[in-house]
Amino acid sequence: xxxxxxxxxxxxxxxxxxxxxxxxxxxxxxxxxxxxxxxxxxxxxxxxxxxxxxxxxxxxxxxxxxxxxxxxxxxxxxxxxxxxxxxxxxxxxxxxxxxxxxxxxxxxxxxxxxxxxxxxxxxxxxxxxxxxxxxxxxxxxxxxxxxxxxxxxxxxxxxxxxxxxxxxxxxxxxxxxxxxxxxxxxxxxxxxxxxxxxxxxxxxxxxxxxxxxxxxxxxxxxxxxxxxxxxxxxxxxxxxxxxxxxxxxxxxxxxxxxxxxxxxxxxxxxxxxxxxxxxxxxxxxxxxxxxxxxxxxxxxxxxxxxxxxxxxxxxxxxxxxxxxxxxxxxxxxxxxxxxxxxxxxxxxxxxxxxxxxxxxxxxxxxxxxxxxxxxxxxxxxxxxxxxxxxxxxxxxxxxxxxxxxxxxxxxxxxxxxxxxxxxxxxxxxxxxxxxxxxxxxxxxxxxxxxxxxxxxxxxxxxxxxxxxxxxxxxxxxxxxxxxxxxxxxxxxxxxxxxxxxxxxxxxxxxxxxxxxxxxxxxxxxxxxxxxxxxxxxxxx
Numbered sequence: 001x002x003x004x005x006x007x008x009x010x011x012x013x014x015x016x017x018x019x020x021x022x023x024x025x026x027x028x029x030x031x032x033x034x035x036x037x038x039x040x041x042x043x044x045x046x047x048x049x050x051x052x053x054x055x056x057x058x059x060x061x062x063x064x065x066x067x068x069x070x071x072x073x074x075x076x077x078x079x080x081x082x083x084x085x086x087x088x089x090x091x092x093x094x095x096x097x098x099x100x101x102x103x104x105x106x107x108x109x110x111x112x113x114x115x116x117x118x119x120x121x122x123x124x125x126x127x128x129x130x131x132x133x134x135x136x137x138x139x140x141x142x143x144x145x146x147x148x149x150x151x152x153x154x155x156x157x158x159x160x161x162x163x164x165x166x167x168x169x170x171x172x173x174x175x176x177x178x179x180x181x182x183x184x185x186x187x188x189x190x191x192x193x194x195x196x197x198x199x200x201x202x203x204x205x206x207x208x209x210x211x212x213x214x215x216x217x218x219x220x221x222x223x224x225x226x227x228x229x230x231x232x233x234x235x236x237x238x239x240x241x242x243x244x245x246x247x248x249x250x251x252x253x254x255x256x257x258x259x260x261x262x263x264x265x266x267x268x269x270x271x272x273x274x275x276x277x278x279x280x281x282x283x284x285x286x287x288x289x290x291x292x293x294x295x296x297x298x299x300x301x302x303x304x305x306x307x308x309x310x311x312x313x314x315x316x317x318x319x320x321x322x323x324x325x326x327x328x329x330x331x332x333x334x335x336x337x338x339x340x341x342x343x344x345x346x347x348x349x350x351x352x353x354x355x356x357x358x359x360x361x362x363x364x365x366x367x368x369x370x371x372x373x374x375x376x377x378x379x380x381x382x383x384x385x386x387x388x389x390x391x392x393x394x395x396x397x398x399x400x401x402x403x404x405x406x407x408x409x410x411x412x413x414x415x416x417x418x419x420x421x422x423x424x425x426x427x428x429x430x431x432x433x434x435x436x437x438x439x440x441x442x443x444x445x446x447x448x449x450x451x452x453x454x455x456x457x458x459x460x461x462x463x464x465x466x467x468x469x470x471x472x473x474x475x476x477x478x479x480x481x482x483x484x485x486x487x488x489x490x491x492x493x494x495x496x497x498x499x500x501x502x503x504x505x506x507x508x509x510x511x512x513x514x515x516x517x518x519x520x521x522x523x524x525x526x527x528x529x530x531x532x533x534x535x536x537x538x539x540x
Contacts, residue, residue, distance in 0.1 A: 014052035015068040021045045022072040025157035027445065028438035036441070038157030045072075045154070046184030049110075050117060050131060051191065058115040058122075065114025069107035074100050076152045079437035083352075087245050087433055105149055109138045116519075123529040125522055128185035128207035133518035135181040136174050140512035143410060147350060150409055152442065154180055159445040165474045166221035167214065168452040169502035171511035172411045175214075176449075178515065183211040226455045226472040227493040234398055236424075236492050237268030238277045238461035238469070242485040245432035248463075254284035258293075262300055264487050269304035271489045274390045275398070276306050279463040280328065280405050280430040283312035287331055287339070289323065298337030307390040308333040309402060311428045311461075314342055316378070325378040328353065330402040330428060334389050341387070344380025345404040347413055353377040353406075383407075383416040398423050398494055401456075405429040408447050411509070418454035418505040423494040425451065425458040431482075432464040440466050440482055448474040455502040457492045 021044040027036035049068060053061045077099035085095035116134050120126040135154070143150040155176030158164045167175045186207035190200040241260045247253055261278055268276045285293045287310075301308055314329030328345040348354050354376035389397040401417025401424075408414060408427055417425060427447050431440040444466045451458040452474025460468045465482035469490040480486040 009051070011052050011064075014048050015064060016071075018045055018048040018052060018068050019072040019075065021048060022152075023075045025154070026076060026152055026438060027441035029436060029441070034441050036160060038159070039161050042154060042157035042180045043184045043187065046131065046135065046181045047187040047191075049114070050185055050188040053114050053117055054121075054188075054192065056114075056118050058118040061118035062111040062115035066107045066111035068114075069110025070100070070103050072110075073103035073106045073152060076438070076442075077102055079434045079439040082435035082437060083433045086435065102149065105146070106142065106152070109142050113138055116523075119526055120522060123526045125525060125529075127203050128182050128189055129210075130518070130522055131185035132178045132182040133515040134522070136178045136512060136515040137519045139177045140174055140509060140515070143412070147347075148410060153177060156442070156445050156449060159448050159474065162222060163215040163218040165448075165452050166218045168449055168474065169221065169455050169504055172415075172453050172504050172509060173449045174411075174509065174512045174515070178511070179211055179214045182207050182214075186211065222473060227495065232494050233491045234274055234396070234494060235272045235489060236275045236277065236426075236459045236469075237265075237271065237273035237487055237489045238459050238467045239264040239268065239279065239282075240462060240465055240467040240480050240484070240486045240488075241279065241282060242464050242483055243282070243432070245430070245464075248281075248284065248432075257282075257284040258296065260485065264485070265300055265304060265306070265308070268487055268489060269306050273489050274306055274392065274396070275388055275426075276304070276308050277426050277428065277459055277461040278308065278310040279461045279467075280311040280330075280428045281313060282430075282463060283310055283331075285312075286315050286323070287312050288315045288317075294339070295337075297333060298339075301333045301335050302337045305335045305391065307335060307388045309388060309400075309426050309428070311404070311430075314344055326375060327378050327380060328404055329380075330386075330404060330426070332386055332388055335391055340389070343384065343386050343402045343404075344378075345407060346380040346382045347407045347410060348377055348379050349406045354379075383413055383420070385417060385420045385422050400424050400426055402426045402428065403450070408443070408450055411450065411453055411504075414450045415454055415505050415508060418456055418501055422454075422456060424492055425454070425456050427458050427460040428462075429460070430463040431466070436482065440464075444468060444476070444479070448476060453502065453504045455505070456495060459488075459490070459492065 021041045025038040025041040025045055027034050053065060080099040081095035084090045084098045085092055113135055117126055117131060120130055139153050153173055155173035158176045158180060164176050164179060186204050190204045193200045239261060243257050261282060265276050287294050310331050312329055312331055314327030315323045316325040318324045330343045331339055332341040334340050350356055385399050385401055387397050387399055399421050401422035403414050403425060431443060434440050447458060447460050448470050451470040455472045457472055458470040465480045467488060468479040469477045469488055471477050477490060478488050
């Protein structure tokens with residue numbers, strides 16, 4: 001590949017531009033409205049980053065890529081200040097350092113991408129397709145390395161792109177990342193060609209053709225009717241109690257909080273809801289330890305004739321009846337007033353629901369954040385399908401997955417609900433921790449991708465919002481405003497497996513693994529080229 005001269009734009013301006021447009025690629029509230037410009041800005045981030053790295057050695061590219069990634073993602077993760085300081089009661093310095101620390105984790109992957117890009121450039125392998133494959137492979141790695149933290153994966157920025165969203169049913173969110181980077185890298189390459197006084201060559205043309213083809217395939221896939229195979233519909237309600245995080249566990253407010261959800265449940269039943277979904281940890285008390293609370297909920301089920309999925313604290317007891325383990329759980333309650341099942345969250349939040357190496361680190365974090373629990377939450381055994389039953393003259397039931405909060409960040413975890421026969425998803429969460437930041441809207445975008453990947457309708461109940469009904473294409477059909485008491489009711493088509501089992505549901509991250517194969521092939525090619533150069537130099 002012909003060596004190209006650098007652009008006249010200062011490198012620091014290009015990398016700063018990358019940080020700015022990456023921040024703008026994800027939704028944020030501005031002046032009472034949600035600014036969601038990812039469909040435009042997502043393409044510019046990869047372009048500016050690759051232009052800013054042009055001509056660097058791998059070592060310097062890694063350092064600058066790390067800094068650029070650190071700045072971009074520290075800004076995106078600013079909401080962690082609210083979590084740690086406002087609700088965790090940590091000192092302000094911890095609130096500032098916490099998002100930087102998490103951003104540093106993400107910046108490591110930006111550094112790896114940057115070093116790889118610079119290294120490939122030395123051997124003429126730095127093509128748009130190479131950039132897309134390596135970037136996507138690293139996005140996939142970020143979903144599980146050190147338990148994973150895939151917040152603000154680039155593909156989520158395309159959640160409002162009607163042409164690319166249908167691809168998620170085949171590739172997961174990683175296909176959206178790939179196409180976005182491919183387009184951005186093609187733009188970068190074209191600018192470099194023009195700066196050299198040449199017309200963009202075949203590398204740019206083939207990349208842009210592939211981006212256009214991806215959109216065409218997405219439009220074709222989106223034109224199909226994923227609900228055509230639905231065998232029935234069920235009216236579902238999601239409740240948003242809008243309970244302040246700072247008082248939701250106050251013992252003197254338990255009865256008042258429960259009354260809020262009882263009132264919303266009765267309104268949902270009056271609107272015809274057969275299944276009523278409460279948010280994560282919405283029940284103010286231990287259902288299994290409090291007979292009066294348990295009976296009050298059972299009476300509500302008998303009164304309304306609806307089935308309930310309610311978020312609460314699951315308990316495990318010792319022989320003496322004392323609680324020994326705590327779970328973040330979803331309880332299933334049927335109209336006769338029977339608790340029939342409990343699903344326990346399996347992927348927990350590090351330093352939020354448990355402290356890694358607590359014996360060594362626990363006292364440090366509890367001292368820094370007085371709102372942190374002294375005991376860890378226990379992880380459940382993993383995703384499984386639950387059966388929710390109600391009565392409409394004849395017994396009726398639906399098989400569902402109930403991903404709880406943090407689990408919704410992980411595509412492979414959520415797809416296992418669908419693979420095991422879920423006909424829809426009940427996504428329950430408590431986003432009150434995030435305050436009035438961009439996090440609730442960013443989390444909604446991730447949930448929309450989970451619906452698109454599995455092709456399952458998703459009912460999302462969030463304590464303070466955003467609660468939503470999302471269709472099988474990942475489109476938000478209806479939604480609430482944040483920090484308002486509200487409910488949504490919708491008739492949801494049921495899609496039993498295999499109808500609800502998309503390609504991604506059945507085969508998982510094969511697209512991401514294909515990107516890994518390409519990345520490994522590129523690395524192998526670079527090593528062989530280096531060896532060949534070494535032999536040639538030795539011969540002379």
